[in-house]
Amino acid sequence: MIVMGIESSCDETGVGIVRWRDSGVCELLADEVASSVDEHARYGGVVPEVASRAHLEAMVPTMRRALAAADIDRPDAVAVTIGPGLAGALLVGVAAAKAYAAAWGVPFYAVNHLGGHVAVDTLEHGPMPPCVALLVSGGHTHLLHVDDLGAPIVELGTTVDDAAGEAFDKVARLLGLGYPGGPALDDAAREGDPNAIAFPRGMTGPRDARYDFSFSGVKTAVARFVEARRRAGDAIPIADIAASFQESVADVLTMKALRAAEDMQVDTVVLGGGATANSRIRSMIESRCTTAGVTLRIPKPRLCTDNGVMIATLGAHLISAGASASDLRVATDPGLPVSTSILAGRS
Ligand code: ATP
Ligand code: MG
Numbered sequence: 001m002i003v004m005g006i007e008s009s010c011d012e013t014g015v016g017i018v019r020w021r022d023s024g025v026c027e028l029l030a031d032e033v034a035s036s037v038d039e040h041a042r043y044g045g046v047v048p049e050v051a052s053r054a055h056l057e058a059m060v061p062t063m064r065r066a067l068a069a070a071d072i073d074r075p076d077a078v079a080v081t082i083g084p085g086l087a088g089a090l091l092v093g094v095a096a097a098k099a100y101a102a103a104w105g106v107p108f109y110a111v112n113h114l115g116g117h118v119a120v121d122t123l124e125h126g127p128m129p130p131c132v133a134l135l136v137s138g139g140h141t142h143l144l145h146v147d148d149l150g151a152p153i154v155e156l157g158t159t160v161d162d163a164a165g166e167a168f169d170k171v172a173r174l175l176g177l178g179y180p181g182g183p184a185l186d187d188a189a190r191e192g193d194p195n196a197i198a199f200p201r202g203m204t205g206p207r208d209a210r211y212d213f214s215f216s217g218v219k220t221a222v223a224r225f226v227e228a229r230r231r232a233g234d235a236i237p238i239a240d241i242a243a244s245f246q247e248s249v250a251d252v253l254t255m256k257a258l259r260a261a262e263d264m265q266v267d268t269v270v271l272g273g274g275a276t277a278n279s280r281i282r283s284m285i286e287s288r289c290t291t292a293g294v295t296l297r298i299p300k301p302r303l304c305t306d307n308g309v310m311i312a313t314l315g316a317h318l319i320s321a322g323a324s325a326s327d328l329r330v331a332t333d334p335g336l337p338v339s340t341s342i343l344a345g346r347s
């Protein structure tokens, strides 16, 4: 069975194609992505209208490239991100998926973007044991309990304000590091002392939710620190601020991921999302997993950011678990909860 996955929930237009193997893993046949990230740079964040227009322009060419790379005329099934994501951006991918599925006469599966971030790891690391997944990107911060990729995923916690990547971008902007600022901040932090400034650790108090996150407090603390320095006419220690901020975010993310793994009694932690590229999040989760005797799985960077392969892979897992195809009348759901892996849409 060959499954195509279409992704358009944010600023990446992705079309991926995989072949399902009976062993429960997929073989990657095509991975085509077009990103509009450069078009958003001057606004300092993803502009929904700009993203939607870019998807419209990129969708058919990306689809054609994927079919050519996989050397097929059509897949056996089409899976698409139905949510969560930007409403207008989602519409483009979903309209394309419906049109192609109908024209080819193949079933259509409306699947959850977040589940795709977890499922994609099976391509490199094999079948997924029960695990805790930590997803960190520009739009999402989720701590998930995954028992089986073919079954509903349980959300343990999420951010109550900014996403982790968004916090990196905002702090980077404050420090004049450009957009997207995550990678630049990571670089700046290399020269800094992570213990130079004691920035707060959000949501770690005894009364705070066990698995939720908050990054607006640390972001505001950085803003106040910079402002005070500026007013006093002092130099801004960019490297120390970057390193100390990064340390706070990495500390909370990794501490809660390991706490969840212990509580759920799983021995595997899976990472996903573009912010997993962060060097400190990586080194800290690696050492904490080693200490706890937990296996850490991180997809390669290209598969951590948004792509179509992750949607194809989740689709393949759901199909093999017996999921029925979605109705072609199913509507996009920008706020789709992670527990809904596939939206049937039948009335
Ligand atoms: P979505 O939220 O829908 O998954 P997105 O486009 O917002 O999509 P990604 O493309 O997965 O997110 O990742 C981009 C985010 O990851 C940006 O916020 C970026 O700053 C952040 N990021 C990338 N590299 C690093 C890094 N080395 N350190 C910190 N943050 C990073
Ligand atoms: Mg992106």
Ligand code: FE
Residues within 6 Å of the ligand: 113, 117, 137, 140, 273, 305, 306
């Ligand atoms: Fe994503």
